[in-house]
Amino acid sequence: GAVVSQHPSWVICKSGTSVKIECRSLDFQATTMFWYRQFPKQSLMLMATSNEGSKATYEQGVEKDKFLINHASLTLSTLTVTSAHPEDSSFYICSPPHESIAEAFFGQGTRLTVV
């Protein structure tokens, strides 16, 4: 079946630095990728949607200048957390839209810790 590879699986960075998270579709093309964020002991919440060839769309309350999303190709979507702060520590996970019910899946997720 279709696979989404997300990298890195975990990262620790210092406050003020930037971190890039990649989400690659390995055997299919994705014109759209959904990015979710999960704070500790909370549920997953959609934070933004990347679109190949156009600007990303952000959910209310998500700073687009802080969370840079790029859909560089039909197989690669990236999320860059710029000038990271401890409150950005969270679990980030990507998922393409499923074209049929059999293809609902997620990347492995990235656990970001900002110290």
Added chain:
Amino acid sequence: AQTVTQSQPEMSVQEAETVTLSCTYDTSENNYYLFWYKQPPSRQMILVIRQEAYKQQNATENRFSVNFQKAAKSFSLKISDSQLGDTAMYFCALNNYGQNFVFGPGTRLSVLP
């Protein structure tokens, strides 16, 4: 707006027993999909079971089954013969074809030996 509610933050069950996790949702769409995902400590999202809203027959996957009541907008998960490996967070999720997931707040299930 679409919403998903899980009224049980935590549940526990004895090994080999049966447990039911509740989920209600709200959507104005007529065609949609419902899912139950399991999230172990690794945080990987593992699909447990899925249901197409236009199908009246309840989905079943081995020890997992759902009770889908479309009119009541209810989608509960029954786990039979609970195993220690079933211990995890369980999220109920709503999805329209090609759109993002809307997740419930989750239920933490503990299977006790």
